[in-house]
Amino acid sequence: MPMKLPRILLFSLSFFLLSHSRGQVYRFPQNAWVDSVYALLTPEQRIGQLIMAAAYSNPDQYNEKDLLYLIERYQIGGVIFFKGSPQRQVEMLNTLQASSPIPLLVGIDAEWGLNMRLDSTLKFPRQMALAAFDDDSLIYEMGREIGRQCKRLGIHVNFAPVADINNNPNNPVINDRSFGEDRGMVARKSLAYMRGLQDEGIIACIKHFPGHGDTETDSHYDLPILRFPYDRLDSLELYPFRYLIDSGAMSVMTAHLYVITLDPTPKQASSLSRRIVRDKLIDSMGFEGLIFTDALNMKGVSKYFNPGELEIRALMAGNDVLLFPEDIPAAITKVQMALDSCLIDSLEFQHSVKKVLAAKYVSGLHTYKPVAIPGLIADLNNGHALALIDEMSSRQLTLVARKKKQVPLHKNKKTACVAIGDVQWNAFHKSMNAYGNYDFFGIQRDAKSIAFEQLRDYLKQEKYEVVVISLHNTNRLKTKQYGLSTRGIELVKEISEFSEVVLVSFGIPYNLQYFEKQENILVAYQDINENMEKAAAALHAASPIEGKLPVTATRNFAFQTGIDVPLDSGLLRYSLPERVGLRSADFLRIDSAIRYALDEKVFPGCQVLVAKSGEVIYHKGFGYFDYEKTRAVETNSIYDIASVTKIAATTLALMHLYDHGKIDLDKKASFYLKELKKTNKANITLRQLLTHTAGLGSWIPFYKNTLEPEIYASLYSNCRDHEYSLPVGDEMFAHYSLRDSVWKWTLKSPVKDQGAYLYSDLGFFILQKIVERISGKSLDAYVNEHVYAPLNLGNTVFNAWAHFPQERVVPTEYDSVFRKQLIRSYVHDPAAAMLGGVGGNAGLFSNCSDLAILMQLLLNGGSYHHHKIFKKETVLTFIAYSEFKQCRRGLGFDKPEPSPDKGTPCSRCCSANSFGHSGFTGTYVWVDPDYDLIYIFLSNRIHPDATNTKISDLNVRTQIQDLLYEFIDADCPDIR
Numbered sequence: 001m002p003m004k005l006p007r008i009l010l011f012s013l014s015f016f017l018l019s020h021s022r023g024q025v026y027r028f029p030q031n032a033w034v035d036s037v038y039a040l041l042t043p044e045q046r047i048g049q050l051i052m053a054a055a056y057s058n059p060d061q062y063n064e065k066d067l068l069y070l071i072e073r074y075q076i077g078g079v080i081f082f083k084g085s086p087q088r089q090v091e092m093l094n095t096l097q098a099s100s101p102i103p104l105l106v107g108i109d110a111e112w113g114l115n116m117r118l119d120s121t122l123k124f125p126r127q128m129a130l131a132a133f134d135d136d137s138l139i140y141e142m143g144r145e146i147g148r149q150c151k152r153l154g155i156h157v158n159f160a161p162v163a164d165i166n167n168n169p170n171n172p173v174i175n176d177r178s179f180g181e182d183r184g185m186v187a188r189k190s191l192a193y194m195r196g197l198q199d200e201g202i203i204a205c206i207k208h209f210p211g212h213g214d215t216e217t218d219s220h221y222d223l224p225i226l227r228f229p230y231d232r233l234d235s236l237e238l239y240p241f242r243y244l245i246d247s248g249a250m251s252v253m254t255a256h257l258y259v260i261t262l263d264p265t266p267k268q269a270s271s272l273s274r275r276i277v278r279d280k281l282i283d284s285m286g287f288e289g290l291i292f293t294d295a296l297n298m299k300g301v302s303k304y305f306n307p308g309e310l311e312i313r314a315l316m317a318g319n320d321v322l323l324f325p326e327d328i329p330a331a332i333t334k335v336q337m338a339l340d341s342c343l344i345d346s347l348e349f350q351h352s353v354k355k356v357l358a359a360k361y362v363s364g365l366h367t368y369k370p371v372a373i374p375g376l377i378a379d380l381n382n383g384h385a386l387a388l389i390d391e392m393s394s395r396q397l398t399l400v401a402r403k404k405k406q407v408p409l410h411k412n413k414k415t416a417c418v419a420i421g422d423v424q425w426n427a428f429h430k431s432m433n434a435y436g437n438y439d440f441f442g443i444q445r446d447a448k449s450i451a452f453e454q455l456r457d458y459l460k461q462e463k464y465e466v467v468v469i470s471l472h473n474t475n476r477l478k479t480k481q482y483g484l485s486t487r488g489i490e491l492v493k494e495i496s497e498f499s500e501v502v503l504v505s506f507g508i509p510y511n512l513q514y515f516e517k518q519e520n521i522l523v524a525y526q527d528i529n530e531n532m533e534k535a536a537a538a539l540h541a542a543s544p545i546e547g548k549l550p551v552t553a554t555r556n557f558a559f560q561t562g563i564d565v566p567l568d569s570g571l572l573r574y575s576l577p578e579r580v581g582l583r584s585a586d587f588l589r590i591d592s593a594i595r596y597a598l599d600e601k602v603f604p605g606c607q608v609l610v611a612k613s614g615e616v617i618y619h620k621g622f623g624y625f626d627y628e629k630t631r632a633v634e635t636n637s638i639y640d641i642a643s644v645t646k647i648a649a650t651t652l653a654l655m656h657l658y659d660h661g662k663i664d665l666d667k668k669a670s671f672y673l674k675e676l677k678k679t680n681k682a683n684i685t686l687r688q689l690l691t692h693t694a695g696l697g698s699w700i701p702f703y704k705n706t707l708e709p710e711i712y713a714s715l716y717s718n719c720r721d722h723e724y725s726l727p728v729g730d731e732m733f734a735h736y737s738l739r740d741s742v743w744k745w746t747l748k749s750p751v752k753d754q755g756a757y758l759y760s761d762l763g764f765f766i767l768q769k770i771v772e773r774i775s776g777k778s779l780d781a782y783v784n785e786h787v788y789a790p791l792n793l794g795n796t797v798f799n800a801w802a803h804f805p806q807e808r809v810v811p812t813e814y815d816s817v818f819r820k821q822l823i824r825s826y827v828h829d830p831a832a833a834m835l836g837g838v839g840g841n842a843g844l845f846s847n848c849s850d851l852a853i854l855m856q857l858l859l860n861g862g863s864y865h866h867h868k869i870f871k872k873e874t875v876l877t878f879i880a881y882s883e884f885k886q887c888r889r890g891l892g893f894d895k896p897e898p899s900p901d902k903g904t905p906c907s908r909c910c911s912a913n914s915f916g917h918s919g920f921t922g923t924y925v926w927v928d929p930d931y932d933l934i935y936i937f938l939s940n941r942i943h944p945d946a947t948n949t950k951i952s953d954l955n956v957r958t959q960i961q962d963l964l965y966e967f968i969d970a971d972c973p974d975i976r
Helices: 007-019 032-040 043-048 064-074 086-099 136-152 183-199 230-246 274-284 309-317 328-340 346-362 376-380 383-395 427-433 449-461 478-483 486-496 509-514 529-538 584-599 642-659 686-691 702-706 709-715 737-747 762-775 779-788 830-834 848-859 872-879 956-967
Strands: 051-055 078-081 105-108 203-209 251-254 290-293 398-402 415-420 439-443 466-471 500-505 520-523 605-612 615-623 724-729 732-735 844-846 915-919 923-928 933-939
Touching: 032 346, 043 064, 043 328, 043 346, 051 064, 051 086, 051 328, 064 086, 064 328, 078 086, 086 376, 105 346, 136 183, 136 376, 136 383, 183 203, 183 230, 203 230, 203 290, 251 274, 274 290, 274 309, 290 346, 309 328, 309 346, 383 529, 383 584, 398 509, 415 427, 415 449, 415 486, 427 439, 427 529, 439 449, 449 486, 466 486, 478 509, 486 500, 500 509, 509 520, 584 605, 584 615, 584 956, 605 848, 615 848, 642 686, 642 762, 642 779, 642 844, 642 848, 642 872, 642 915, 642 923, 686 762, 702 709, 702 737, 702 830, 709 732, 724 830, 732 737, 737 762, 737 830, 762 779, 848 923, 848 933, 933 956
Parallel strands: 051 078, 078 105, 203 251, 251 290, 415 439, 415 466, 466 500, 500 520
Antiparallel strands: 398 520, 605 615, 605 933, 724 732, 915 923, 923 933
16 A cells, blocks of 8 residues: 655655656756856866865765865865765865865765765665666655755765666676666656756766666776677667756766777777767767766776876866866876867866856855754654655565465464574564564574574474575675575575475565575565565565566566565554654654653663554664663563553453353352352452452562471472472472462452452452363463464563573563562562463563554454454453443553543543553553554563662653654643
C-alpha cells in the first residue's frame, strides 16, 4: 500500500507529473554582475575561477589552511567537498567564503545524498535500487530533498545524477550507481532526479559523458577503452545525455574514457578530447551549460600527463571547470603560458570564465550569506526525508523467484535465519524477530570451512523446514565474486538440499548468477538498516513487494523480472510518524525526556514503542542494561515485565476460557477450586478477583517464611534433581513442595473489606490456579498454546533463562536477602520465583515488539493477522470499566481514574475506553482505542536496587504519554 504522503509532498509530486515535460537546452544568463566581476579579475585570477579544489573537513585530511592560501593567492573559483561532517564542513566553508573576494562555487558528490561524503546525514537508495520501482515522482522528490539539503549546507552543485547505462555486470565503478541497463529508464529516471535538484536551485551535473556504463576498468586507476561502433554509442550510451541536455541539464561531467570511435588519438581520454567535448557535446548536441572534468587526479588521465599539461588539454577540449587538479599552482602557471601563446583560444576561455560567474549568479552568490549552524543536523535528518527513504526502501524490494509459495513465510514451519557475511542479530535478524519465532545464526564469509560445515550440520540435525539466508557485506566487484565467498555460496546450495531456502540478497542483482537454481529469492539491493527492516516486513507481507529487476543478472533473472506480493494489512507495520500524519521531529522530545531520565539515573536503560493506526511509528532502545554500561539496550532486548504479566498472560488465559464458556465471571472462585470452600475466600467471585475488590491483601513476602537457616537449607539447593526442581535463581532450585506451600499460605491469608478496592497480587495466584485447574495445563503452557503460538511470538516466555542467552535479558535487582545474587533471566518477584518462575501475578518476560502484537490483538477486538483469538464481545467485556463504582478497574486491566480528585495510572488525556497496566520493574503498557494508539515502556528501574522510585517521582512514563497526546492533537486538559 503506498505511503500516505503529506499534502505538500502530494502537491509537489503532482506538479512534477503534470508540468515537467521535457524542456529546452539550458543557457546561463549573462548580466551586468558577471561582466563587472570579470572586468575586475586579473588574467591569473580568471584562470583561478575555472578551478575547483578538493576540500576535506574530516580531521585526518583537514586542509583549510591550504585552501585559504589558494584563495588568497589565486582566487580559485570553487571547492568540491569530500569526506567530513556537516558542522565541520559548514564552519570550514564559512571561513573559506569569508576569505574569498568572489564567493566560491561549492560542489559535492551526493548521488545517494550527502551521506556519500558526510557523516550524520541520511543515506538515500542508490540509483539501481531506485530503478526497481516505476514511480519516478518519488525520485523527483528525492532530488528536491537532496537539493534542499545541499542548499542548507551552502552547496551549489551536486555531481548527480549518474546518466551512464550499466549494461556490463563486470563494471567495477558505475554498476549500482546507474539507473540500470535500459536507455529509456536511465534517461527518464535521471530526468526526475535532475529536475528535482534544479527545481530547488541546485545545479545538477549529469555524468559521465559520453557514457561509463560498459567498461571493466575503473578510471580512478587507469584509462578504460570503449571499442563500440558509432551507431551503438549514438543510440545507447549517448541517448540519456542527449535526452537530459534537451530537457535543460545545467551541467555535464566529462569522463576519462578512451572512446576510439569518437576520437582514435592514442590514449586520448574523452575528457581531454576536443572532438568529444567541443565537437560532439557542445556543437553537435547543442549543450550550452557548464562542463566539468571528472577529477583530474584520477589515473585515467594523470597517469599519462603531468600537472599543467593536463589542465591545458582539458581547457582546449572545451571543459569549463577543472575539477581537483593535483598541483593547482603548476596548473595556473601552465595555463597562463598557454593563453599567452594562444594555445588556448582566448574567446573560449573568456566564455568559460563568464559561464562560471553566471553559474555563481544563478546560485545566488551575488548576494552571499554565511551558512547558519544552529539546527543543522536536525534539518539534514528531517522527517520528510526519513519518510521518503522509508517509502523508497519498501518499493525497491524485488522477488525474482518464488516456489511453493514460501514468500510470505509460513508461521507454522520451523524456521532458522542465517546471515552470511555478518553476525547473528544484525539489523535484519532484529527485524525478523519482531515478526516471528525464529532461531538466528551468523557466519562471516571468511570463516573456516569447519565453521560452515558445523552450521550446515546443525541446521540439518535440528530439521529446520525453512532457512532464511541473508547475504551481507557484499560489493560490486565481479573479480571478487561480488563480495561472496566460495564457501558461502556452497553453503546456500547445501542447505537447499534438506530445507526450503528463502535467499535475501542485500547486494547488487548481478550476484544472482551464483544462485540460479534457488527457488525463492528476494533482492534488497543494499546492506543498510532501512532495507533490512523492509525486507523482513516483506517476508511477512507487512510490506508489499512490487519491484522489478533494472538489469539482467542471468538468463533466468532478466531485466524487469519481478513477482508482486500484496500487502497483508493484518500485521503491524514498522514505519515512521509521517505515515500516520505525525512528525518525526516531535518524537525527538521523547528522546530528550528519556535522556534526561538516564542522566538522573531513573533507570539504566529502557525500550519504548508507539504504534498508531496499525503502524509502529516509534521503536527505540536507550541506555544500557546496567550503570556500568556493559551492554546497550536494543529493540530485541528482553525485559522482566512484572505485573504486566497480569494482563499479558493471566487475563488473556481467562479471556480464552470465558470465550469458550468454561468460566462464569460471577461464579465464586470456590466453584472451580473446592479447597476454597472452607476458607475465608469461599464467597469471592472471579469478577472481584479480576477487579481487586476481593478484600485480599496487596502482597505477602512468602520468601520470609523460608529464611531461617535450617528451613532455607532444606528448601533450596544449587543442584537440580527430581526433588529440587523449581528454578528460583541462577544455580538455585527450590524443593517441589514449595509450590504447594505458597498455595497454602495464600489460602490462609486474611480477607478484609470485601468489595473495597485494594490492588492485590494474591488474587492473581488464585486466578492462575483456576486457569490451571480447568485447563489441566500450567498457565504458561495454556497461554502459549492458545495465544502466543498462534501469533508466532518469539520473545514472550516465562523463565527466560530456558529460552534466551543471558546477554539478551536485562537484569533486575541484586537480591541480597532471599536469593543473594543479581537477578537476571529469572523472575524478580519472589513469590513467582517460588512457584518455579510462573506466577499469575508476575514472571513473564517480553519486549516491546511482542507486547505491541498482544495489544494490537486487543485493539482489533480479538483478532490479529487472520487469527481470531477472542470474540470481540469478550474483549469489550474485559477492557470496560467494572460494575463496581468504587473501583476504576476493568477485568484484569487498569483503566483511567474517572475522578479528577484521585490519582490516575495514565495521562489525563487518555480516553475512558483506554486500558493497560504497569509493572514493578519499571514497565508499562497502555492502549487507547479512541485514538488507535499503543504505548509501551519497558525499563529495569529496580536495577540494582528496588528502592529507586524516581520513575514514579518524576512521572517519566506518563509524561511521555502526555507528549504522545500532544503530538496527535488530542482533545484533553492542558498538560504542558
